[in-house]
Amino acid sequence: MQDHFFTLSDAVAARLRGNEGFLATFRGEASQFVRFNTSSVRQPGTVEQRNFALELFDGKRHASASMTLTGAQNDDLARIDAALTSLREILAVTDEDPLFLINTTPQSSTRVLPHALPPPEAALDAILTSGAGQDLVGFYAAGPIHAGFANSFGQRNWDTVHAFSMDACFYLQADRAVKMDYAGTAWDRDAFTAKADAAKQQLAILARPARTVKPGGYRVYLSPAAMEEIMSMLCWGGFGLSDHRTATTPLIRMREDARLSPMVTISENIAGGLAAGFQGEGFVKPDCVTLIENGVYRDCLASPRSAAEFGAPQNGAEGFESPVALDMAAGSLPSADVLKSLGTGVYIGNLWYLNYSDRNACRMTGMTRFATFWVENGEIVAPINVMRFDDTIYRMLGSNLAALTAKRDVRLSTDTYEARSRRAMTLPGAIVDDFKLTL
Amino acid sequence: MSALADIATRFRAVAPACDYWTVRCIRQRSESLSVTRGVIDPVGLGDDLGVMVTVRANGAFGYAATSDVTAAGLARAGAEARAWAQRTAGRAIAAPIPAHGTPAHYDHEAPAAQSWASVSRADKIVRLSHLAAALKTDDRIANWQAGVSFTDVESVIATSHDDFIRQRYSLIVPELEASASDGGETQTRTFGRGGNIRQGGLEVLDEIGFWSTGPRISAEALELLGAPDCPTRTMDLLLAPDQMYIQIHESIGHPLELDRILGDERNYAGTSFVTLDMFGSYQYGASMLNVTFDPSLFGEAASYAFDDDATKAERAYLIRGGILERPLGGAVSQARAGMQGVANARACSWNRPTIDRMANLNVEAGSSTFADMVAQVETGVWMQTNCSWSIDDSRNKFQFGCERGRLIKNGQLGAVVKNPNYRGISATFWRNLKALGDASTVRVHGTPTCGKGEPNQAIHVGHATPPGLFAAVEVFGGG
Numbered sequence: 001m002q003d004h005f006f007t008l009s010d011a012v013a014a015r016l017r018g019n020e021g022f023l024a025t026f027r028g029e030a031s032q033f034v035r036f037n038t039s040s041v042r043q044p045g046t047v048e049q050r051n052f053a054l055e056l057f058d059g060k061r062h063a064s065a066s067m068t069l070t071g072a073q074n075d076d077l078a079r080i081d082a083a084l085t086s087l088r089e090i091l092a093v094t095d096e097d098p099l100f101l102i103n104t105t106p107q108s109s110t111r112v113l114p115h116a117l118p119p120p121e122a123a124l125d126a127i128l129t130s131g132a133g134q135d136l137v138g139f140y141a142a143g144p145i146h147a148g149f150a151n152s153f154g155q156r157n158w159d160t161v162h163a164f165s166m167d168a169c170f171y172l173q174a175d176r177a178v179k180m181d182y183a184g185t186a187w188d189r190d191a192f193t194a195k196a197d198a199a200k201q202q203l204a205i206l207a208r209p210a211r212t213v214k215p216g217g218y219r220v221y222l223s224p225a226a227m228e229e230i231m232s233m234l235c236w237g238g239f240g241l242s243d244h245r246t247a248t249t250p251l252i253r254m255r256e257d258a259r260l261s262p263m264v265t266i267s268e269n270i271a272g273g274l275a276a277g278f279q280g281e282g283f284v285k286p287d288c289v290t291l292i293e294n295g296v297y298r299d300c301l302a303s304p305r306s307a308a309e310f311g312a313p314q315n316g317a318e319g320f321e322s323p324v325a326l327d328m329a330a331g332s333l334p335s336a337d338v339l340k341s342l343g344t345g346v347y348i349g350n351l352w353y354l355n356y357s358d359r360n361a362c363r364m365t366g367m368t369r370f371a372t373f374w375v376e377n378g379e380i381v382a383p384i385n386v387m388r389f390d391d392t393i394y395r396m397l398g399s400n401l402a403a404l405t406a407k408r409d410v411r412l413s414t415d416t417y418e419a420r421s422r423r424a425m426t427l428p429g430a431i432v433d434d435f436k437l438t439l
Numbered sequence: 440m441s442a443l444a445d446i447a448t449r450f451r452a453v454a455p456a457c458d459y460w461t462v463r464c465i466r467q468r469s470e471s472l473s474v475t476r477g478v479i480d481p482v483g484l485g486d487d488l489g490v491m492v493t494v495r496a497n498g499a500f501g502y503a504a505t506s507d508v509t510a511a512g513l514a515r516a517g518a519e520a521r522a523w524a525q526r527t528a529g530r531a532i533a534a535p536i537p538a539h540g541t542p543a544h545y546d547h548e549a550p551a552a553q554s555w556a557s558v559s560r561a562d563k564i565v566r567l568s569h570l571a572a573a574l575k576t577d578d579r580i581a582n583w584q585a586g587v588s589f590t591d592v593e594s595v596i597a598t599s600h601d602d603f604i605r606q607r608y609s610l611i612v613p614e615l616e617a618s619a620s621d622g623g624e625t626q627t628r629t630f631g632r633g634g635n636i637r638q639g640g641l642e643v644l645d646e647i648g649f650w651s652t653g654p655r656i657s658a659e660a661l662e663l664l665g666a667p668d669c670p671t672r673t674m675d676l677l678l679a680p681d682q683m684y685i686q687i688h689e690s691i692g693h694p695l696e697l698d699r700i701l702g703d704e705r706n707y708a709g710t711s712f713v714t715l716d717m718f719g720s721y722q723y724g725a726s727m728l729n730v731t732f733d734p735s736l737f738g739e740a741a742s743y744a745f746d747d748d749a750t751k752a753e754r755a756y757l758i759r760g761g762i763l764e765r766p767l768g769g770a771v772s773q774a775r776a777g778m779q780g781v782a783n784a785r786a787c788s789w790n791r792p793t794i795d796r797m798a799n800l801n802v803e804a805g806s807s808t809f810a811d812m813v814a815q816v817e818t819g820v821w822m823q824t825n826c827s828w829s830i831d832d833s834r835n836k837f838q839f840g841c842e843r844g845r846l847i848k849n850g851q852l853g854a855v856v857k858n859p860n861y862r863g864i865s866a867t868f869w870r871n872l873k874a875l876g877d878a879s880t881v882r883v884h885g886t887p888t889c890g891k892g893e894p895n896q897a898i899h900v901g902h903a904t905p906p907g908l909f910a911a912v913e914v915f916g917g918g
Contacts, residue, residue, distance in 0.1 A: 031894075033893070033894050034527075035703070035893050036706075037701070037703050037705070038532070038702060040530060040531055040532045041499075041532065042531070042532050042703055043500070043502065044500075044501050044523040044524075044526070044527045044531070045501055045502030045503055045504065045519075045520065045523050045792060046504070046519050046520075046523065047504045047790050047791075047894070048503075048504070048507065049489065049504070049505070049506045049790055050506055050507075051506075062481050063482040063483070063484070064482075064484070065483075065484040065485070065486070066483070066484070066485045066486070066487075067487070067488075068486070068487050068488050068489055068506035069506060070506060070507045070509050070512060071512070072507070072509050072511075072512075075509060079486070086484060087484075090482050090560065093559075093560065093561045094479075094481075094482065095479060097478070097481060098478060099478055100481075120526060121526060124526065124527070128530060137702060137703075137705045137706040138706045139706060139707065139893035139894070167706065167707075168706055169705065169706050171702075171705060174710070174833075175709075175710055175831075175833050177705065246476070246581045246618065246620075247581045247582070247620035247625045248581070248582050248618050248620075248625055248627065252623060252624070252625060253623060255623075309476070309478070352709075352831070352832055353829045353830060353832070354829065355827040355828055355829040355840070356827055357827055357838065357840055357858075357917070358840075358858050358860075358916075358917030359625070360623075360625060361917060361918060363918075365827075365829050366829055367830075367831040367832065367836065369832050386831050386832070386833070386836065388829075388831070388836055388838060388862065416894035416895045417890070417895040417896070417897055418897075420894075438862070439836050439838070439862050439864075
């Protein structure tokens with residue numbers, strides 16, 4: 001796909017007229033997808049897609065056209081020619097865009113990460129073997145994901161990762177289940193089996209009679225998976241320059257005097273993630289942008305367009321200005337001491353379906369899901385029936401944050417909306433006091 | 440012959456030897472226009488074309504989707520789909536081949552009274568610029584935007600049973616937003632956050648008052664800045680159609696999806712508190728509650744004649760007189776569950792397999808005028824325009840937030856309140872329905888991005904509904 005993309009980009013360059021220039025981005029994947037229900041295959045298949053986005057500019061007038069590609073050069077050049085015709089028509093009637101900002105200094109790069117993905121038969125065999133005699137439900141995805149960039153200044157970037165993920169759970173009954181995730185770039189059957197076995201062992205606890213806790217404030221442990229849900233909400237407007245400058249960020253109070261716990265440091269750590277290191281206007285992302293440091297808001301993710309609008313430096317963010325490699329600093333609580341530190345309270349394995357109940361207060365609501373347990377004196381006692389929480393970030397990660405774990409999990413996104421995601425988060429678990437459960 | 444029909448014909452020539460196959464060719468051509476904070480955003484065009492091949496071999500199904508629609512690419516997709524079927528044979532959930540009846544031949548393009556192309560791009564941008572400017576009425580308006588996205592959707596489904604179905608329609612999604620900010624607080628009013636998605640052309644924008652809504656939205660955002668928080672107490676709740684639609688979506692639509700009930704979604708979107716034995720007897724809501732699957736309502740977002748598994752689509756009651764009648768389940772789910780459903784096997788595009796979706800899911804009109812409903816409330820609140828939604832994985836415990844509320848006291852609409860939220864439980868909420876608006880109060884809404892499935896799919900669905908009045912709901916504000 002790399003050669004094809006660069007060949008098409010060269011062809012665009014050869015077709016430019018006058019003062020025209022172009023930006024081109026490529027997104028592609030060849031993915032194996034297998035869905036499982038009741039330890040059987042539900043929908044197995046392959047999705048192969050190539051998407052080419054072409055932005056034509058002339059001075060500060062510009063417009064873009066995205067298109068799928070066949071991979072056959074003549075067919076794809078015909079599509080590009082048609083797109084160029086449409087874009088020239090648009091530029092002819094378009095005003096100059098005062099916010100158009102692109103990288104004009106070529107910064108080419110190539111990264112193809114090493115990998116070891118299993119043949120589909122091997123993955124199927126491992127998964128179905130672990131699911132035998134159980135109610136396994138889940139989704140396996142594997143294959144290469146490609147990203148490319150080219151422009152009329154001669155810049156060429158390419159990035160390929162070969163990754164897999166098995167996002168699954170073992171069900172006991174009704175809504176009672178244990179979640180397991182196994183993802184990476186090198187498949188290890190033994191490691192997968194060990195994860196599956198650990199999940200299955202938790203089913204014995206889920207078999208105990210469930211408790212229903214009353215609404216109120218509880219000391220809780222939020223696993224890294226639960227923290228991922230909270231961080232995903234924060235990523236929705238929490239860190240973008242545009243959101244901050246237009247006062248629409250849910251962290252609006254941090255622009256004034258609100259603080260989180262000094263234990264909280266959050267950054268965009270591109271160097272430690274799977275996301276490509278370049279963006280759609282050709283800028284290279286810095287290795288790290290500190291967003292919150294020791295509880296104090298620091299920098300925003302600034303796309304070139306926002307940077308131009310608000311007079312700030314850009315820092316390689318895409319237009320959506322949301323982290324793709326969020327990194328939360330570790331604390332000091334050893335994993336082995338989590339239950340002891342929790343004492344009596346709720347061990348929350350997963351959260352689900354979060355949304356803001358008051359954006360100004362950065363107050364969010366959501367549900368517990370999967371393995372969530374009542375803990376007494378450092379011992380797991382029983383599963384609890386699902387509960388709704390509704391609390392602010394300033395309490396959860398501020399005044400009520402008791403501890404962060406020393407060990408962090410790398411959470412590779414399993415999102416596949418339109419295409420497989422390359423987002424990742426590195427997160428500790430957290431002990432939180434007086435966590436508000438409401439329904 | 441259309442280009443898509445030509446692709447389907449090309450596939451037929453290279454289809455693999457198998458028990459049954461389908462090829463679904465989709466092309467979506469899109470254009471987005473918007474103006475943000477006084478600056479015209481760059482025009483974005485899209486042309487997305489590809490095919491999904493599904494093959495049944497050795498008693499199992501496999502699929503392969505590709506954007507390579509050349510003859511060689513189609514042949515590879517066919518072989519790949521068959522390989523998946525063979526690879527998983529004997530280890531897959533059984534799904535029957537559709538009955539080999541009279542082949543379906545259908546070719547239809549939904550009309551638009553005023554096509555997207557009938558007004559020049561430049562004129563559309565000028566009009567949007569004026570609309571966006573009308574939102575900036577005050578220095579406290581910190582963020583404002585007006586935009587329209589348009590998608591021309593064409594699909595061709597052909598099968599080894601000689602079915603040939605071609606459908607074409609256009610989708611239009613208007614959006615407006617004004618955020619007012621002062622003293623460390625921001626309040627936002629919108630034109631429904633995508634909730635005014637409709638099929639059709641530019642006439643839709645006139646019908647729903649898009650071009651004249653700017654000043655009202657801006658004024659209401661400013662009004663909310665000075666409004667008190669919604670009070671916290673249990674009271675009557677009157678929901679506007681632009682909130683009712685998401686209440687229907689989350690607490691009726693999703694729980695009735697048959698693939699969820701059969702467990703397919705338990706790892707991602709969740710299960711359902713509804714079980715197979717409830718159909719035919721379970722009292723889902725008050726006796727006035729009638730809910731239909733209606734793919735025939737002209738202009739609603741998910742109107743179609745055949746679903747993506749080539750099943751003919753017809754209107755059907757899901758809930759009648761408050762009693763649960765049938766699920767939202769397509770042909771495959773119906774065969775697995777042994778029960779009647781509807782034609783709702785849909786995929787968001789060529790690159791995703793079909794799953795059970797809502798399509799158009801509507802609450803039928805009741806008999807009350809809006810004034811009647813307000814008049815019967817002693818203490819309550821009227822909530823407009825969804826801005827927050829959350830529900831558990833069984834689709835039971837929910838919480839919603841709206842952009843704007845107005846208190847109701849002794850049958851009269853009163854003060855505006857900000858941050859109105861409410862929470863409840865699906866299984867009891869709909870039984871507390873006190874009144875539904877009459878036909879004159881019904882509005883057509885929907886969402887462009889209903890998420891579900893593995894791999895994930897975001898698809899458009901439609902919901903037509905009147906306002907609804909509910910008793911004894913836990914209501915609260917922000918802070």
